[in-house]
Amino acid sequence: MPNLRAIETFVKALEGGSIASAARQLGISPAAASQNISRLERELGTRLITRTTRSMALTEAGERYLSRVAPVLDELEKAQSDASQVHGELHGRLRVACMAAFGRHILAPLLPAFAHRHPQVNLELLVTDRHVHVLKEDVDISICYRDVLEPGMSVRPLAAVPRILCASPEYLRRHGYPQVAEDLLQHACLLYRRERDGRFMRWPFTRDGQRVDPPLRIAAIGTDIDTVTEFAVSGGGITWVGTFVARHHIQEGRLVPLILKPPRKRHKGQLAFEDDTLDFFACFRDRKYVPTKVRAFVDYLLETLPGHPSLERLPNEAEWGRADFPPLTPNTPYP
Structure with a gap:
């Protein structure tokens, strides 16, 4: 009967797309993983994988073999996981x-x-x-x-994390405090771009209930939200981040939470900035x-996670106290 380790290497290589991936999963060298598959092919007397320097593909025999052994290996792994508890301890x-x-x-x-x-x-x-x-x-x-x-x-x-607009006291002294969503279009905005797909994290602007993307003055873009936040701390502009990132900066006075006034209901076409959460x-x-x-x-x-202080919403305008964050017009210097 073929060696179980060799079968495991074969299945992991196909799941991961490469022999190197199988080696990483099994904690062995790529050379050892390749030898395991070669040994399996010799024992079976047939070629299972056609390999080149850049890719590999299943042969017809390999497809049939994989369809039979993969479910068995999966059940073995599940059984091993369930049996790994000794006196109630996880391993x-x-x-x-x-x-x-x-x-x-x-x-x-x-x-x-x-x-x-x-x-x-x-x-x-x-x-x-x-x-x-x-x-x-x-x-x-x-x-x-x-x-x-x-x-x-x-x-x-797992958790729904509030997000908040914020900027540094230095930035607000120089450029004023935005009062409504429309004011944000005149400010330097710091955006986060997702590394995995290259797309921006859209700010939640709406107009008459419809999601819109108004033209922002983008001062900087970052693929790491902590870096974007540090840019804001240094006076680079306004950013929109989860409270778990901004909280300690706000508590220590490096960032100021921005509380925008909602648009008047009787005025159609006004831009709004809708609060939403980052759902994990x-x-x-x-x-x-x-x-x-x-x-x-x-x-x-x-x-x-429930009740974790970093995941809770920040205090609202009244709770923070406007002695610390006084309301200002966009053109008023920050005190």
């Missing part, structure tokens, strides 16, 4: 991918308590704003926001089966 590696800012500000501070609760789980955190291929990169769970959810993934809502989800690669350690991690997040 094994848990690889979590998440958006950079969420990982930096929210997830990382929560991980020590989870690790203490489950000391036999080896946590691996992949923090990036690029596209993460869950299968190729052997990710157990991916945390991302609604706009970048992948079709076909099983998802679980836990994404799984298998709809039918969620490993116990993944389920435990999601349950932990659902337990700890």
Whole structure:
């Protein structure tokens, strides 16, 4: 009977799209992974994969073999995961991918308590704003926001994060405080561009209830939201970010939250800036089966995220007190 490790290497290579991907998932060298597949082909007496320097493709025999062994290997992995609990303890590696800012500000501070609760789980955190291929990169769970959810993934809502417009006191001294949405068109705007697809994070402008994209004066664009925020802290313009990114800057006086007045209802055609949230989800690669350690991690997040101070809305205009943030016209220097 062919070696189980060789079968696993063959299946992982096809799932990940390369022998190198299989090697990474299995913790072996690419040369060892290639040898495993060659050994499997010799034992079966047939070629399973046609390989070139840049790609690989299944042969007809390889397609038939993969269709039979992949489900079996999947069931073995599930059985191993379920059996890995010894006296109720979770075991094994848990690889979590998440958006950079969420990982930096929210997830990382929560991980020590989870690790203490489950000391036999080896946590691996992949923090990036690029596209993460869950299968190729052997990710157990991916945390991302609604706009970048992948079709076909099983998802679980985690948190709805308020977002806020803000600028530095220095910028407001020089350029004034915007009062209504229309005023933003005369200010330097700092935008976030998603690294995974190159698209801008649209600001929530509406006109008569319809989403619109008015012409903004774009002062800078960044693919890392913390970098964009630091640009705002340094007086570069106005940005729109999640409260979990802006909160400590606001509390320490480096940023000022901007509270815009709503448009008058009787005036049609007025521009509005609608508050909305950044909705984060836990994404799984298998709809039918969620490993116990993944389920435990999601349950932990659902337990700890509600009430997390960095995810709550910032105090409103009255609660902040206008002694700190006085209302100004767009042309009035900030005191």
